[in-house]
Amino acid sequence: MVRKPVEYQSDVWVDWCPGCGDFGILASMYRAFSELDLSPEKTVVVSGIGCSGKTPHFIKTNGVHTLHGRAIPFAMGIKLANPELTVIINGGDGDLLGIGIGHFIALGRRNIDLTIILHNNTVYGLTKGQASPTLKRGLKPKSLPKPNIQDAVNPIALALSSGYTFIARGYSMMVDHLKELIKKAIQHKGAAFIEVLQPCITYDNIHTVEYYKKRVYKMEDSDWNPIVEKIDEREDKMLKALAKSMEYDEKIPIGVFYQDKCAVSFEERIHERIPTYLENPPAKQKIEQDGRPIIDNITFKKIFNQYIVEVE
């Protein structure tokens, strides 16, 4: 029998500010997990630091609350050690696109089969609302003494140029729509990225529920087709997605911007080099016996021969 959304709720009290958009993201994740019937034992939610960093505590699967900006390398290690797992990263705009931006680009280049859910609220909520990398220059939420002096990152354009093969944007107050995006991202074989517009009701009095209500529209309602089914469609669909990502003032599109179904994942490329990788990945290998590490002579020589220097 399929697990119900409530079965993914942990006993930990959800202590986000009442009305925070993070609640919508969490509800969408419970529903998506339920509809995909994800096994809690084979699912891992990984986070960094920030309000979004608390997400793994609220979900009854495996979870790791890691360091600031470092959720992606943790998640990459988990997935590559055991490719059977479904691994999802929850991070804020300050966490993933500030201190963690190098890892964000590296994941796209590798196209590892992971899902990122970016809680984009344009401020560092946990530390009292400083400007994050997604706040536009000239804006002054109530938490800033003066307007923001820096330009903003465009997360969709950055994901496109980094090599992500599934790229979407959702809105935290449209839970059913976001749930569908999360399901598609998890089912996609490769690096999947969802930017979620998430009002921070405590520190950002600009990007409010009213603000998004007037602007957000679904791309699916038009003849938008972002899916690459053949390699020669890539350039055209990527350029269209890039142009669409620039639309971010009076109207803000949500939905799938780009999905490349032809791309080869990192795990498949490792498998080509090491044919036993998928059946016998590092997490399944026996590495100790009776408390001592196991390493046979042949493996030992293979690893260390390259370091041996002959001395005359």
Ligand code: SF4
């Ligand atoms: Fe949400 Fe902002 Fe409160 Fe953090 S500070 S829980 S982002 S409303």
